[in-house]
């Protein structure tokens with residue numbers, strides 16, 4: 001089946017990025033939100049992001065206009081009925097994802113490929129809640145979607161090979177490098193990255209070194225573009241904490257259990273760059 005039209009459910013940070021890169025790659029895109037105000041916000045994020053690309057000389061004004069014209073925003077799930085692939089990017093809650101997939105099953109034909117962009121939930125559990133689990137896969141993009149080069153393509157034990165192949169081909173079409181990974185909490189990147197970041201917090205807590213020096217050590221010693229504290233602040237400590245907890249709940253592996261200090265920071269609203277304070281203080285910056 002040729003994929004011409006992509007559906008995206010959720011036009012938040014990730015959904016708007018997925019809609020943007022799909023439209024830039026020449027796909028027609030329908031992006032659905034729960035309410036008009038969220039849709040407006042998501043679409044204006046795409047307008048700003050594509051304008052930045054023009055300003056930086058990464059695309060032309062004509063390409064931007066053509067890409068924006070390919071995106072249709074909607075608040076009705078029925079508008080996804082003629083998409084060949086639908087990518088879900090709603091909030092990270094299993095019940096919400098299952099609800100979305102149940103609605104999609106009622107709207108889309110049985111051959112439509114259904115994907116989730118979840119970071120930490122089980123693709124197997126989402127797929128198992130549907131009547132056709134063989135057409136469900138994970139497409140895990142990274143933030144910011146237009147910039148980050150990787151796409152993790154997640155396969156369950158129930159999936160058809162051609163669905164995985166379609167995911168890989170879609171990744172290449174939208175300009176990403178792909179890796180194929182079995183469905184397992186955190187997939188490749190977060191399974192490695194999250195325990196590493198928590199070790200950094202524990203090193204700092206026991207006074208091994210300052211957080212500035214831990215960041216500096218990882219940047220200069222391993223050529224990482226950002227140290228762990230800078231990266232956690234960048235991503236948002238709430239997102240980081242929830243991702244760790246989701247994997248911990250699933251695996252009971254203590255490597256994913258966040259130190260208490262992270263929980264306290266989240267509870268007190270110190271969420272990183274977005275609130276002006278996380279591990280570092282951004283108020284003066």
Ligand SMILES: NC(=O)c1ccc[n+]([C@@H]2O[C@H](COP(=O)([O-])OP(=O)(O)OC[C@H]3O[C@@H](n4cnc5c(N)ncnc54)[C@H](O)[C@@H]3O)[C@@H](O)[C@H]2O)c1
Nearest residue numbers: 010012013014032033034038089090091092117118119143
């Ligand atoms: N933020 C990241 O760095 C990142 C990276 C990779 C994957 N993810 C995953 O992507 C997904 C989305 O994350 P995000 O950061 O974009 O969140 P977000 O909160 O920015 O966006 C979620 C959007 O989904 C909308 N939504 C909720 N329920 C909906 C429904 N039933 N129908 C349509 N829209 C609905 C919300 O209104 C919101 O705008 C999550 O599963 C998250 O784990 C996030």
